[in-house]
Amino acid sequence: MNTTLGTPVRTVHYGLGPIGLAALRSVAARSQATVAGGVDIRDDLQGRDVGELAGIGPCGVSVTRTLSEAGTPGSADVVVHCAGSHLDRVTDEILEALAWGASVVSTCEELAYPWYHHPDQARRIDEAAHATGRTVLGTGINPGFAMDALALCLSSVSERVDRVHIRRVVDAASRRGPLQVKVGAGISPDEFEVRRRAGTIGHVGLVESVAMIAAGLGWQLNSIGETLEPVLASKPIRTDVVTVDPGSVAGIRQIATGSARGHEVIRLHLEMYVGADDPGDVTTLDGVPTIRSSSTGFHGDICTAAIAANAVAAIPRLRPGLLTALDLLPVRATL
Amino acid sequence: MNTTLGTPVRTVHYGLGPIGLAALRSVAARSQATVAGGVDIRDDLQGRDVGELAGIGPCGVSVTRTLSEAGTPGSADVVVHCAGSHLDRVTDEILEALAWGASVVSTCEELAYPWYHHPDQARRIDEAAHATGRTVLGTGINPGFAMDALALCLSSVSERVDRVHIRRVVDAASRRGPLQVKVGAGISPDEFEVRRRAGTIGHVGLVESVAMIAAGLGWQLNSIGETLEPVLASKPIRTDVVTVDPGSVAGIRQIATGSARGHEVIRLHLEMYVGADDPGDVTTLDGVPTIRSSSTGFHGDICTAAIAANAVAAIPRLRPGLLTALDLLPVRATL
Numbered sequence: 010m011n012t013t014l015g016t017p018v019r020t021v022h023y024g025l026g027p028i029g030l031a032a033l034r035s036v037a038a039r040s041q042a043t044v045a046g047g048v049d050i051r052d053d054l055q056g057r058d059v060g061e062l063a064g065i066g067p068c069g070v071s072v073t074r075t076l077s078e079a080g081t082p083g084s085a086d087v088v089v090h091c092a093g094s095h096l097d098r099v100t101d102e103i104l105e106a107l108a109w110g111a112s113v114v115s116t117c118e119e120l121a122y123p124w125y126h127h128p129d130q131a132r133r134i135d136e137a138a139h140a141t142g143r144t145v146l147g148t149g150i151n152p153g154f155a156m157d158a159l160a161l162c163l164s165s166v167s168e169r170v171d172r173v174h175i176r177r178v179v180d181a182a183s184r185r186g187p188l189q190v191k192v193g194a195g196i197s198p199d200e201f202e203v204r205r206r207a208g209t210i211g212h213v214g215l216v217e218s219v220a221m222i223a224a225g226l227g228w229q230l231n232s233i234g235e236t237l238e239p240v241l242a243s244k245p246i247r248t249d250v251v252t253v254d255p256g257s258v259a260g261i262r263q264i265a266t267g268s269a270r271g272h273e274v275i276r277l278h279l280e281m282y283v284g285a286d287d288p289g290d291v292t293t294l295d296g297v298p299t300i301r302s303s304s305t306g307f308h309g310d311i312c313t314a315a316i317a318a319n320a321v322a323a324i325p326r327l328r329p330g331l332l333t334a335l336d337l338l339p340v341r342a343t344l
Numbered sequence: 345m346n347t348t349l350g351t352p353v354r355t356v357h358y359g360l361g362p363i364g365l366a367a368l369r370s371v372a373a374r375s376q377a378t379v380a381g382g383v384d385i386r387d388d389l390q391g392r393d394v395g396e397l398a399g400i401g402p403c404g405v406s407v408t409r410t411l412s413e414a415g416t417p418g419s420a421d422v423v424v425h426c427a428g429s430h431l432d433r434v435t436d437e438i439l440e441a442l443a444w445g446a447s448v449v450s451t452c453e454e455l456a457y458p459w460y461h462h463p464d465q466a467r468r469i470d471e472a473a474h475a476t477g478r479t480v481l482g483t484g485i486n487p488g489f490a491m492d493a494l495a496l497c498l499s500s501v502s503e504r505v506d507r508v509h510i511r512r513v514v515d516a517a518s519r520r521g522p523l524q525v526k527v528g529a530g531i532s533p534d535e536f537e538v539r540r541r542a543g544t545i546g547h548v549g550l551v552e553s554v555a556m557i558a559a560g561l562g563w564q565l566n567s568i569g570e571t572l573e574p575v576l577a578s579k580p581i582r583t584d585v586v587t588v589d590p591g592s593v594a595g596i597r598q599i600a601t602g603s604a605r606g607h608e609v610i611r612l613h614l615e616m617y618v619g620a621d622d623p624g625d626v627t628t629l630d631g632v633p634t635i636r637s638s639s640t641g642f643h644g645d646i647c648t649a650a651i652a653a654n655a656v657a658a659i660p661r662l663r664p665g666l667l668t669a670l671d672l673l674p675v676r677a678t679l
Contacts (some may be wrong), residue, residue, distance in 0.1 A: 306635035
């Protein structure tokens with residue numbers, strides 16, 4: 010039985026943007042964890058109480074610029090890292106946290122399954138984690154659950170899976186302002202195309218989800234593809250932060266696929282736009298039996314913060330190394 | 345990465361009834377496992393080829409009466425045990441398999457979460473498993489997934505869970521004959537009442553699911569309750585094995601609840617009857633956020649055999665001891 014509660018896990022929160030503060034609130038709400046530090050490079054945050062920043066009242070812990078200013082090595086158990094989507098930008102921060110003696114729970118999207126697209130960085134982090142006896146876990150709602158891990162969990166009762174199809178529709182208007190901006194709400198189709206070519210628009214992590222599903226089911230993919238196009242508004246949409254005219258961009262439609270032996274075996278269809286009619290998640294495993302699961306409630310910000318906080322509590326029970334959701338689901342459909 | 349395939353796991357199948365043979369077929373279909381033996385006490389099965397019994401053609405392995413006749417200790421890695429719903433009847437068989445040197449994957453319903461209702465037997469099995477360095481895993485679709493583990497998996501993205509409500513409706517006509525008989529299809533309401541009082545009708549494992557959910561969410565329950573009543577046919581129903589007249593029993597409606605601090609916090613509603621209109625599974629986690637997941641495809645026989653076979657492949661990666669689905673889901677909603 011793993012229900013016995015031990016000493017609370019001490020966390021330092023690295024990156025105090027909207028998701029970082031949400032994760033901090035989520036950790037602070039749990040008896041199994043206690044907030045021991047907050048790290049951010051922004052000048053205007055230095056010395057401020059992290060609890061006040063998070064809107065939960067003072068907690069006697071001040072923001073510092075670095076981990077070493079937050080405390081001596083060993084003064085925290087887990088660094089909750091919410092400071093970037095791309096591994097190129099965060100690998101050094103994760104290695105720094107390990108060197109400082111902590112395990113890491115990170116919402117970095119590319120860390121949700123880095124073994125396919127970033128094997129070198131994954132190996133470096135894995136080796137450093139083993140060398141320090143600590144755990145690094147990439148997590149989040151998407152990638153990390155809604156469009157990958159949930160399908161693998163469902164596959165545990167599959168006699169055979171032939172194809173995985175997941176469709177996630179998010180009403181961006183229900184999300185924070187930066188997310189609405191991130192999906193291009195309110196810009197012109199031309200501007201969307203400029204940003205698409207520059208790689209500054211779209212969801213990070215969809216191809217990682219394809220790779221995780223394939224690895225989890227033991228499938229060798231020939232190729233992983235991805236497309237990104239705008240969803241255009243057919244009527245005026247007004248949210249708390251943007252106004253979208255008809256014909257302007259309401260958000261994104263992003264599709265990632267994985268093929269094996271010439272057949273598309275994984276298709277992840279993600280729409281995130283303001284005014285989405287029917288938000289929700291539908292996971293279909295074609296096979297024996299065909300399993301179809303339709304879910305509502307997987308709110309991007311709330312659930313990413315929550316799974317990070319829930320993962321913090323699980324860290325003492327996990328093995329050392331770089332782990333992903335895949336490693337937390339040992340029973341999956343097998344070949 | 346756990347995707348590397350190692351040496352196939354060698355299985356002995358203990359109990360060759362419908363579920364045992366389905367699990368054997370499922371194991372035989374996987375490259376990660378290989379069938380090494382079949383054990384059953386029935387005289388008419390002795391010496392017969394297990395593959396022929398399972399309908400997949402001869403596989404060169406004959407039924408024996410005991411494990412020791414099936415091979416020397418160490419000649420198999422996992423005993424796939426499908427020989428009873430109640431721990432009282434199967435504990436000795438599981439201890440025997442451990443003493444014989446194998447791990448055990450069992451579909452015994454009460455083993456899906458024995459720590460609450462059968463703590464002494466759970467402890468005996470756990471100690472024996474630790475002593476031999478082997479793993480015992482209780483598994484199945486229900487209990488083991490549809491009405492417990494899936495909810496715990498979903499809770500990993502929950503900021504807070506206040507109440508769990510799961511409704512499973514099974515069309516017994518889609519299941520094998522013994523299941524239709526087990527739910528009382530075709531008997532009179534009076535006969536149902538006689539069997540209900542004798543404890544010879546109804547689903548085994550629902551209260552185990554309640555206990556697993558509570559343990560997984562860290563909830564201390566004051567009480568677990570269960571009710572069982574017949575679902576009566578409103579029109580004639582004819583299946584391949586029974587004919588049900590209007591007014592006769594079509595199947596069961598079984599409800600188990602768990603209460604904490606005077607409030608019902610878990611409600612598991614199971615209906616299994618012939619002619620069920622809208623079969624499927626609905627899992628609701630009231631909380632932040634409220635998550636609702638509606639699934640189809642969790643076929644009792646197919647999925648129980650499948651999860652047992654998928655668990656066999658996972659055994660080499662699991663720690664020693666008595667494990668349940670709870671132990672395979674380290675990240676859950678935490679308090």
